[in-house]
Amino acid sequence: xxxxxxxxxxxxxxxxxxxxxxxxxxxxxxxxxxxxxxxxxxxxxxxxxxxxxxxxxxxxxxxxxxxxxxxxxxxxxxxxxxxxxxxxxxxxxxxxxxxxxxxxxxxxxxxxxxxxxxxxxxxxxxxxxxxxxxxxxxxxxxxxxxxxxxxxxxxxxxxxxxxxxxxxxxxxxxxxxxxxxxxxxxxxxxxxx
Amino acid sequence: xxxxxxxxxxxxxxxxxxxxxxxxxxxxxxxxxxxxxxxxxxxxxxxxxxxxxxxxxxxxxxxxxxxxxxxxxxxxxxxxxxxxxxxxxxxxxxxxxxxxxxxxxxxxxxxxxxxxxxxxxxxxxxxxxxxxxxxxxxxxxxxxxxxxxxxxxxxxxxxxxx
Numbered sequence: 001x002x003x004x005x006x007x008x009x010x011x012x013x014x015x016x017x018x019x020x021x022x023x024x025x026x027x028x029x030x031x032x033x034x035x036x037x038x039x040x041x042x043x044x045x046x047x048x049x050x051x052x053x054x055x056x057x058x059x060x061x062x063x064x065x066x067x068x069x070x071x072x073x074x075x076x077x078x079x080x081x082x083x084x085x086x087x088x089x090x091x092x093x094x095x096x097x098x099x100x101x102x103x104x105x106x107x108x109x110x111x112x113x114x115x116x117x118x119x120x121x122x123x124x125x126x127x128x129x130x131x132x133x134x135x136x137x138x139x140x141x142x143x144x145x146x147x148x149x150x151x152x153x154x155x156x157x158x159x160x161x162x163x164x165x166x167x168x169x170x171x172x173x174x175x176x177x178x179x180x181x182x183x184x185x186x187x188x189x190x191x192x193x
Numbered sequence: 194x195x196x197x198x199x200x201x202x203x204x205x206x207x208x209x210x211x212x213x214x215x216x217x218x219x220x221x222x223x224x225x226x227x228x229x230x231x232x233x234x235x236x237x238x239x240x241x242x243x244x245x246x247x248x249x250x251x252x253x254x255x256x257x258x259x260x261x262x263x264x265x266x267x268x269x270x271x272x273x274x275x276x277x278x279x280x281x282x283x284x285x286x287x288x289x290x291x292x293x294x295x296x297x298x299x300x301x302x303x304x305x306x307x308x309x310x311x312x313x314x315x316x317x318x319x320x321x322x323x324x325x326x327x328x329x330x331x332x333x334x335x336x337x338x339x340x341x342x343x344x345x346x347x348x349x350x351x352x353x354x355x
Contacts, residue, residue, distance in 0.1 A: 017308050017311045018311065018321045018324060018325065019321050049321075049325060050325060050329070052321055052322040052325040052326075053241065053243070053322060053325050053326050053329060055237045055241050056234070056237050056238055056241060056325075056326060056329045057329075058237075059230050059233040059234040059237050060230075060234055060329065060333070062226065062229075062230035062233070063226075063227055063230035063231050063234060066224060066226040066227045066230060067224070067227055070224065070226065070227075072223075073223065073224070090303045090304065091303070091304045092303065139339050139342070139343060140339075143262065143264075143338055143339045143342040143343075144262065144263035144264070144342065146342045146343060146345065146346040147346050147349050147350075148346060148349040148350040150346050151346050151347055151349070151350035152350060155350070161216065161217065161220035161347065162220055162223040162224075164343075164347060165220055165221060165223065165224065165343075165344075165347075166224070168339070168340060168343035168344075168347075169224065169227055169340065171339070171343075172335075172336045172337075172339035172340045172343065173336050175303075175332070175335040175336050175339050176332045176333055176335055176336035177332075178303050179299055179303045179306070179328070179331065179332035179335055180328060180329070180332050182303050182304065182306045183299055183303070183306030183310065183311075183328055183332075184306075184311070184324075184325070184328055186308075
């Protein structure tokens with residue numbers, strides 16, 4: 001278990017500031033979209049909140065699941081590293097906890113997680129991880145100024161176009177996910193709720 | 194469902210200046226599902242009927258967000274869509290100023306969100322389903338403008354060739 005700088009890799013709960021859909025009131029379409037979005041979405045306040053707009057949730061989930069889980073391309077642990085760095089940079093404690101856990105499960109180690117919680121800008125146990133973390137911060141903080149100099153370090157550690165696009169997608173979609181988590185509700189300690 | 198090889202139908206291709214046959218256009222299709230779901234998100238976020246949230250007001254929000262973020266090619270896209278919207282001359286909703294405030298705060302600093310911002314939208318007359326639609330739209334725009342910026346950077350790293 002890692003706790004640093006207000007971030008943790010422990011399991012947190014999330015509380016909605018809106019009225020989540022009650023499953024008893026859900027339409028057939030809402031149930032279908034919940035089930036295709038996430039295995040536990042019928043009991044998740046986050047998914048039940050987003051289910052107020054089922055078609056918007058359907059396409060978001062299709063994009064998210066293809067970006068984070070599709071085989072081939074950038075190794076999944078590296079997509080999770082990108083997601084975790086963005087979440088720390090945006091201050092999303094809940095998203096950070098989830099993706100720190102996913103990184104640890106996929107990479108079978110937690111040294112990088114400690115480094116990201118301490119300082120994402122210098123984090124990484126290899127040149128490749130450091131390049132991923134810096135790119136994730138650049139895309140998050142200064143999208144308008146992105147240029148060839150931000151791509152060169154990724155090429156230098158051996159990434160091809162497809163892997164760079166995988167990383168770009170993983171980093172960009174956490175610009176989306178963090179904003180929903182941080183603006184429609186807040187994390188709650190699992191032991192309290 | 195738009196055909197994936199028609200560049201005019203894909204907003205990100207157009208905003209990043211990618212056409213079929215370009216190396217980056219082809220590389221994007223390595224994740225055809227992502228391309229398709231991104232475009233379908235854009236369409237649903239703008240066009241799905243939502244009580245209290247017109248398509249024209251959503252386009253005004255999208256134009257405001259992309260202008261604020263300096264995403265010029267996307268700003269042009271949303272401006273053109275707004276110019277072609279059947280309801281462009283109808284008065285914006287009285288809730289539009291609150292929507293634009295929410296969108297601007299969310300775009301520039303995701304930490305800016307708090308319960309008070311949600312209450313401001315409710316006071317302006319938005320129901321929870323409309324607030325979910327608005328938040329999804331604004332959060333999506335942060336994703337979309339970063340994908341376009343990243344593709345532009347990749348193009349620059351290839352000496353400008355798409």
